[in-house]
Amino acid sequence: MRRANEYFRTGLLLVSATVLAVACGSDEAEPSGAPTGAEPAATSSSQSGPEEAESAEVEPAPTSPSETAEPAVEKVGVVFVGHGEPSSYADGDVAITFPDGRALGPFAASLGVPLAAQSTEWAAAYDEIATAMTYIFGDLNENEVLHEMMLSPVGDVPPFFTWEAFRAQLVEIYASFGDHSPHSELIAEHVAGLDLDVEGVEIDTYLAYLDAVPRIPDVMFEIGDDYDRLVVVPMLLASSTHTQEVAEQVEQSAQEGAEIIVVDPFYEVPFMRDRVAAAVVATADRLRGLLPADTSDSEVGVLLVAHGTPYVPPEPAFGWQEGEIFSHLTFIEDKFHDTLAAAFPFAVKTGRMNYAEPSIEVSLAEFEADGIKHVLVVPSAFPTAAMHTMWDVAEPTVGRAITPDEGIVVHTRDSGMTVYYSAEGYADFEQGRQEFRAGLEYLAESGVREVLGLAADESTT
Numbered sequence: 212m213r214r215a216n217e218y219f220r221t222g223l224l225l226v227s228a229t230v231l232a233v234a235c236g237s238d239e240a241e242p243s244g245a246p247t248g249a250e251p252a253a254t255s256s257s258q259s260g261p262e263e264a265e266s267a268e269v270e271p272a273p274t275s276p277s278e279t280a281e282p283a284v285e286k287v288g289v290v291f292v293g294h295g296e297p298s299s300y301a302d303g304d305v306a307i308t309f310p311d312g313r314a315l316g317p318f319a320a321s322l323g324v325p326l327a328a329q330s331t332e333w334a335a336a337y338d339e340i341a342t343a344m345t346y347i348f349g350d351l352n353e354n355e356v357l358h359e360m361m362l363s364p365v366g367d368v369p370p371f372f373t374w375e376a377f378r379a380q381l382v383e384i385y386a387s388f389g390d391h392s393p394h395s396e397l398i399a400e401h402v403a404g405l406d407l408d409v410e411g412v413e414i415d416t417y418l419a420y421l422d423a424v425p426r427i428p429d430v431m432f433e434i435g436d437d438y439d440r441l442v443v444v445p446m447l448l449a450s451s452t453h454t455q456e457v458a459e460q461v462e463q464s465a466q467e468g469a470e471i472i473v474v475d476p477f478y479e480v481p482f483m484r485d486r487v488a489a490a491v492v493a494t495a496d497r498l499r500g501l502l503p504a505d506t507s508d509s510e511v512g513v514l515l516v517a518h519g520t521p522y523v524p525p526e527p528a529f530g531w532q533e534g535e536i537f538s539h540l541t542f543i544e545d546k547f548h549d550t551l552a553a554a555f556p557f558a559v560k561t562g563r564m565n566y567a568e569p570s571i572e573v574s575l576a577e578f579e580a581d582g583i584k585h586v587l588v589v590p591s592a593f594p595t596a597a598m599h600t601m602w603d604v605a606e607p608t609v610g611r612a613i614t615p616d617e618g619i620v621v622h623t624r625d626s627g628m629t630v631y632y633s634a635e636g637y638a639d640f641e642q643g644r645q646e647f648r649a650g651l652e653y654l655a656e657s658g659v660r661e662v663l664g665l666a667a668d669e670s671t672t
Contacts, residue, residue, distance in 0.1 A: 285412045285663055288438040289655045290430060292457050293398040293446045295420025296332075296598055300385040303332040307424065310432040321360050324374050332422055337377050341368045343566055346521040346536070358535070384602050387612035388634075394597035395423045398446065401594075401638065405652050409659045416655075421453060431464035440470045442658035444651065447476045448592055449543040452522060452536060472662045474654045478543045486650035488547070490643035491515070491591045492554050497640065498587040498631040501619055511557040512583040514574055516604050517544040518592040519563030541567050548591065558583060564592075564603045571607040579626045586630045594638035594647055601634045608632045615639065 297303035307315035307330050317329035318338035328334050338360075345351075345358040345367040352364045359366035362373065385392075399418055407414045415438075419430040434441070445457045458473055465471055477483045495513055502511065522538035523529035531537055545561065552559040558581065562574035569577075571588075578586050588608050593600050596615040605613040609622035613634040623629045638647035660667060 285440075286415070286438060287412055287440050287442060287659050287662060288415050288417060288434055289407065289442045289444060289659065290417045290419055290427075290434075290461075291402050291444045291446055291651070291655070292427060293395065293402075293418065293420050293423075294453070294597075295395045295398065295423030296392055297423060298392055298395060299390050300382055302423075303336070303381070304328075305332075306330040307332070307426070309426070309428045311428070313428070315426070319360075319374065321366075322362060322368060322374060328374075333378065333381065335422065337374060340377075341372060342536070343521050344368055344372060347566065384598065384612075388598075388601040388614050392596075392598050392601070393615065394595050395420060397595035397636075397639065401644070401648060401651065405648055405655070407652060407655050407659070409656050409663075409665070412659055412663065414655070414659060421456060427457065427460040428464040431461070431466070434466070436466045436469075438469060440662045441465065441472070442655060442662055443471060443473045444654050444658065445473065445476055446594075446651070448518070449476050449478045449538075449540045451476075451520065451538040451540040470662060472658045474658045477650070478547050480650075480654060482653050483650035484547065486646040486653075487591075487594075487637070488551055488554070490594075490637040490646040491551060491589060493642040493646070494633075494635075494637045494640075495555065495587050495589045498589065498619060498633070501621060501631055502585055506585060508556045510584040512578045512581075512586045513555050513557050513559045514562050514571070514578070514586055514588045515548050515551060515559060516562050516564060516571060516588060516590040516592065517541075517548070518599070519544070519565055519567035521566045544592070551591065557587075562588075564599060571604065575608070575624075575628075575630070579624070579628050584628055586628060588630055588632040590636065593636045594643075595636040596634050596639055597636070600636060605632065605634055 306327065309315070314330040316331075316334060316338075317326070318324065318331075318334040319341065320326075320329055322337065322341055324334050324337065341360060342358070345360060348367060348369060350357055351367040351369065352359070357367070360368065362368050363370050398420075402416060402418045405416065407416065417430050417434065419425055419427045421427075425433075443457065443461050445454050447453050447457070454476055461471060461473065474480070477487055499511075518540065520538045520540045522536050522540070523531050524539050524542055525531050525535075525537035529542075541563075548559070548561050558578070560569070560574045560577060562569060562571035564571065575586065588604070590600055590604055593604075601614060602612050605611065608630055609620055609632055613620055613632065615633070615635045617634065619631055619633045621629060621631055637643045656668065659665075
C-alpha cells in the first residue's frame with residue numbers, strides 16, 4: 212500500500228487556485244489527429260480512365276483480432292472513508308462483529324468497560340476520548356509515568372470520566388437533538404451524488420466509516436479480490452490520528468497483492484482545500500445576510516470553529532516526545548484559517564470545539580471584550596450536520612442544542628453581542644454542496660490516475 216502523496220508533497224496535486232476561485236471543468240480532452248507515422252490514405256485521380264481506376268483498387272488487407280478488438284477497460288475500486296457516527300444513541304450501544312468473525316476492539320478494558328460493551332462504537336469513542344485526556348491532563352497521578360490509561364489515582368484519566376458518566380452524557384446529548392444524527396446519511400448522499408469519470412476506466416465506488424457501520428473491514432470484505440487496484444479517499448481534514456487509523460485498517464483488511472493508493476486529506480490537497488475554503492466563505496455569507504442593514508464591517512467578527520486535538524506534530528519543537536501519539540491537525544487548521552481570514556473584511560478568530568485552545572467560549576469572550584457587536588460562527592471542519600455542529604459547537608455558542616431544520620439561529624448574549632449560527636455543515640446547502648463534491652471527485656479521479664500511472668488532469672489548473 213502506498214499513499215498518493217506524503218505530507219505536503221505535491222505529487223499528483225496541481226497548483227492551488229485562489230480561495231474563492233470557481234472550480235474549472237474536469238472534462239478529458241478528446242484525442243485529436245491521426246496516430247503519428249500513419250500512412251496517407253490512397254486517392255484516385257479524376258483524370259484517370261475507368262481501366263486505370265479499376266486497376267488502382269486494392270483489396271483490403273485482412274485484419275487480425277487484435278486490430279478489431281475493443282480497447283481494454285481498466286477497473287478500479289474507490290473507497291471513500293467518512294468519519295461517521297451512530298445515527299441514534301442505541302446504534303452506538305450495539306456490539307460489532309466483522310464478516311470474518313472478528314469483533315471490533317476490545318476497547319477501554321482497563322477503564323472498567325464491561326466485556327459485553329467493549330466491541331461497541333461507544334466503547335471505541337470512550338477509549339479515544341480517555342486517551343486524549345491523558346495528554347490534556349498529563350501526569351495526573353504524579354507518578355512520573357505519562358498517559359496511563361486507567362482512572363486516576365491509578366492512571367491519568369480524570370476520575371470524573373467514568374464509563375457510566377460518559378454513557379449518561381451521551382444519552383443527554385442525543386436526546387437534546389431528538390436522538391438522531393443525520394451525519395452518516397448525509398455523507399452517503401454526497402458519495403452517491405458523485406460523477407467519477409476517467410477515460411477508459413470503469414470506477415466502482417464504496418463507502419466506509421471510521422465510527423459507524425459499515426466500517427473499513429466490512430467494505431474490504433465485500434470487495435474481496437474484485438480489483439487489482441484500489442483508491443482510498445479519507446474524508447478527513449489533515450494528517451492525524453484518524454488518517455493513521457484509515458491507513459492501518461486498509462492495510463490490515465485489504466486483499467493481499469492489491470495495489471492501493473491512500474489519497475491525502477482535504478487541507479493537504481490544494482484543489483480540495485480551496486473547495487472547502489469556498490464552501491466555508493459561502494457559509495459565512497449566508498449568515499451575513501441576516502446582519503442589520505446599517506452594520507459596519509468593524510462591528511462584525513467571524514469565529515471559525517475547528518475541531519482541535521491535544522496531539523502535536525512529531526517534532527521536539529512542538530513538545531512531542533518519541534513514542535507519543537502525534538497529529539498535524541491543529542497546526543494545519545491554523546494555517547487554513549490564516550488563509551481564510553484574508554477572504555473576510557471582518558475580524559477573524561479561531562475557536563476550537565474541544566481538546567485544544569482557544570476554546571469557543573474564550574474566543575467569543577474576546578470578541579465581546581473587543582466591542583464586536585455581531586459574530587458569525589462558522590464551523591470550518593464539518594461538512595455536514597452532526598453531533599459536533601448540533602451540540603459541541605451549538606451549546607457554547609447559543610446555550611443549547613440546535614438541529615439543522617431550525618436554519619440560522621440568532622442569539623443575543625448577556626453582553627448584548629449577537630451571534631449567528633446554523634447546525635448545518637458547509638456542504639449542506641447548494642453552493643457548499645457543489646464545492647465539496649467537486650473536491651471529492653478531484654481527489655478520487657486523481658487517485659485513479661495515480662494508481663494507473665496516467666497523466667494528471669490539467670483542466671483544474
